Amino acid sequence: MNEDVAEVSSQNDSPAPERVSAASELAPRLDQCALLLDIDGTLLDLAPTPREVWVPPGLATTLNRLRKKTAGALALVSGRSLNDIDRIFFPALFPAVGGHGAEMRLAADGEAVAAHAPPMDQELKRRLAAIANLSPGILLEDKGYSLALHYRLAPHAEQAIYEAVSLIRADLPDAPIEVLPGKCVCEIKHSGFNKASGVIELMSHPPFKGRRPIFIGDDVTDESVFAIMPGFGGLSISVGRRAAGVAHHFDAPGEVRAWLAGLLDGETAAE
Structure with missing residues (x-):
């Protein structure tokens, strides 16, 4: 397993994104990184309507195990509200940035914090x-x-x-x-907040503070987070498209889920 996420992939050293598979060498130290994951189109396959999106069997278990392996430094980063995120993953709860940065929960059993965004008129x-x-x-x-x-x-x-x-x-x-x-x-x-501002706030609090973030996203709204990853020494991975400025990409959410499960396999083998 690689000792450092930056050694695995540098955004400055990789001008052209590469396809990442579950068997990839991209294997961060879970005790040193923070996993930040978009939901729709990244973790979960898109559906005709937002209400029809569903969580495949085993995914919540994988995410909870990774949350424990990272000492809590795993968060969902979504345009969905925290209530909607909880509805989708029920009964599991996760740290999350919701509403494109309008809402935040630092711990699975914590209260929403840092909700600086005013509601729309x-x-x-x-x-x-x-x-x-x-x-x-x-x-x-x-x-x-x-x-x-x-x-x-x-x-x-x-x-x-x-x-x-x-x-x-x-x-x-x-x-x-x-x-x-x-x-x-x-x-x-x-205006005045986005996913990037939410992630910046998130990364200023334990257990995320001081860790190297790995952010995975698929859409235009995720590009603001891709842009700030170098400032944290972090890594961006896009899904379904080769987004500008990222080092790697997955072809589909199924590959993201397989890679996440593979991280646990790698940790088990290293123990």
Whole structure:
């Protein structure tokens, strides 16, 4: 097993991302690293609607074992709210950054902390929510700190959705909002926080503080976290696409799950 995550892979030394498999040499010391994991499209396969995403058998057990091996330094980093994360993984609970950095829980049995993000203005949220009426296939998801318009069931509505959002932004040029394009989803949130700001806050607290983070993500919203990993001496891995600036990538969430399970196998062999 390699002694140092930085020795395994350096973002500066690897200009072209490489495909990572479960049998890869990428094997960090779990007692020295922090595992930061996006959920949708990274740990879990995408589904037609957010409510249909499911956790494969054994994944929660793997994550709990890794959380213990890292002395608690494993966290889920998601655009989903903490309540929604808990719903998906029920009855398991994990440290998490939720709502694109709006919410945080440092321990599985802890309370939410560092929730500095203000909620969206209700009138603005009402106007944005009305965009869902453009097509029966558009699914509206109110996350509290953000609003998501899912159009996986209505792909023809993509352009109309973004045009409607642009008109609202033009009408309210001073509204502190940010539009996050994703995989068949347009998400609008309050500006001033993102997944990166949430991870920065997370890494300032034990048990994450002082460890080398390994962040795995798949979408545009994960790019802000990819960008800050070098500052922590950490490692970024993208899923499904070769994201700019990352050292490695997985082809699909199934490979991520297999790699995580393989980390436990490696630890057992080293004991």
